[in-house]
Amino acid sequence: MTVTSREVVERILRAGREADTESFVDLMAPDGYIEWPFRPPGAPARVQGRSEIRRFLTETAGGLVAFDEYRNVMVHETTDPEVIIVEYDVRGRVLASGAPFRQRVIAVFRVRDGQIVSYRDYLDPLPVAEALADAARAEG
Numbered sequence: 001m002t003v004t005s006r007e008v009v010e011r012i013l014r015a016g017r018e019a020d021t022e023s024f025v026d027l028m029a030p031d032g033y034i035e036w037p038f039r040p041p042g043a044p045a046r047v048q049g050r051s052e053i054r055r056f057l058t059e060t061a062g063g064l065v066a067f068d069e070y071r072n073v074m075v076h077e078t079t080d081p082e083v084i085i086v087e088y089d090v091r092g093r094v095l096a097s098g099a100p101f102r103q104r105v106i107a108v109f110r111v112r113d114g115q116i117v118s119y120r121d122y123l124d125p126l127p128v129a130e131a132l133a134d135a136a137r138a139e140g
Contacts, residue, residue: 003114005077005081005109005111006077006084008027008109008111008114008115009075009086009109009111010075011023011027012024012027012109012116013070013073013086015027016067017067019066021057024053025050025053027115027116028053028115028119029112029113029115029116030049030050031048031049031117032048032053032117033047033048033049033053033117034048034053034056034120035047035119035120035121036120036121036122036125037120038122038123038124038125039123039125040125040126040129040132044056064094064096065092065094065101065128065132066093066095067090067091067092068091068092068093069090069092070089070090071089071090071091072087073086073087073088074086074087074088082110082112082117083108083109083110083111084108084109084111085106085107085108085109086105086106086107086109087104087105088104089102089103089104089105090102090103090105092128093131094128094132097131097134097138099131099134099138100131101127101128101131102127103128104123105122106122106123107120107121107122107123108120
């Protein structure tokens with residue numbers, strides 16, 4: 001059975017929220033990429049390919065924050081059947097300190113043949129950066 005672009009995007013959002021790295025990576029095309037046009041200092045602009053994405057999720061992102069809940073999720077299908085735009089609010093926490101954060105995200109996905117070839121994540125980096133800075137100050 002063929003899955004729609006929307007279904008693929010819903011699956012990757014669930015995998016991201018549940019920190020299911022393998023499911024997340026499996027939904028990416030072999031040369032697919034994730035990019036962050038707006039990001040905190042030190043964060044990569046782009047990770048490409050399944051092995052690089054897996055490494056980023058396990059070694060970098062997976063140890064910093066957890067996403068507890070996505071709220072107000074709006075999925076927009078476009079006139080291009082490959083392109084899905086999603087808006088949502090994230091409630092999460094910094095793993096080291098438990099400090100909560102809230103973040104607004106708009107993500108643009110391109111899905112081809114049931115796999116994500118591009119994932120542009122337009123997140124607001126300030127809430128996470130502030131929560132991480134607060135955690136670092138509390139430790140120091």
